[in-house]
Amino acid sequence: MKYKILCSDLDGTLLSTKSNVSKYAIEQISKIKNDTRIILVSARMPSGMRYIQESLGITNETIICYNGALVLSGQQELASVIIPVNILKKIYNLCSDLEADLGLYYYNEWYVPQPSIRVEKETKYTKSTPTFESTSTTLSNWEQRNIGAHKIMLMCTKESADILMPLLKEKFSVQLNLYRSNDTLIEIAPISVSKLSAIKLLMDSNDSLEDIIAFGDNYNDIEMLENVGCSVAVENAREEVKAISNYVTLKNTDDGVAHFIEEHLVN
Structure with missing residues (x-):
């Protein structure tokens, strides 16, 4: 079946390395991109996605950033949902006595209080550069803006994340999506957005979710994968993700998405 839209997560899914899309993926996507919209869907900031769009030759397409909190078509903002400063301050206060730094993202702005191995990795993998300043300064500036x-x-450390996660759920589960991506990282987004909600914004009136094929690997991909016409997990995906997907392809490091495209979508 031909699909009108192909949606793919990046890290752990489409990207065969930590930061780049492979020549094989570029080749396979080039075979279908004139008939199928290729939409990148990620927790990354725009600058961490644009260079991948350029590699794939799909800069004319929309990108879904921050798991759906920011949707961009070129420079046009199709959707933008933020966590307000008053909530940010409460989270900052919860972290004040724990080993936990806040990385704060707005559009293409990224603020961190100090250098760390995690920040170095993010800078390297997403090809984006943070601004170093105290969180209190960032929050004060954002309040004025x-x-x-x-x-x-x-x-966090594992210990501080173990403490913070239940506290955050208790205080903010109505307002925020809280997602522990590993032992030391907690990602937080507005509760009203998701990858699926953003995808729905891009659909024409005569489109259906059945017209969409999606690829993913992690918990934040589950809602998207459960609702599209065809869902494909990479072999390295969480077991829960593989369990709800129609297909399981090769690992991201073995170019699973490109392999599936060549096997099933290229005429």
Whole structure:
């Protein structure tokens, strides 16, 4: 079956390395991109996605950033949902006595209080550069500008994350999506957005979710994969993700998405 839209997560899914799309993926996507819209869907900031769009030759397409909190078509903002400063301050206060730094993201702005191994990795993998300043300074500036965060990345120790996660759920589960991406990282987004909600914004009136094929690997991909016409997990995906997907392809490091495209979508 031909699909009108192909949606793919990046890290752990489409990207065969930590930061780049492979020549094989570029070749396979080039075979279908004139008939199928290729939409990148990620927790990354725009600058961490644009260079991948350029590699794939799909800069004319929309990108879904921050798990759906920011949707961009070129420079046009199709959707933007932020976490307000008053909530950011409460989270900051919860972290004040713990080993936990707030990475704060708004559009293409990224603020962290200090250098760390995690920040170095993010800089290298997403080809984006943070601004180093105290979180209190960032929050004060954002309050004056009347903006908030499209995403928060709490960079913790395992011990501080173990303490913070239940506290955050208790205080903010009605307002925020809270997602522990590993032992030391907690990602936080507005509760009203998701990858699926953003995808729905891009559909024409005569489109259906059945017209969409999606690829993913992690918990934040589950809702998207459960609702599209065809869902494909990579072999390295969480077991829960593989369990709800129609297909399981090769690992991301073995170019699973490109392999599936060549096997099933290229005429």
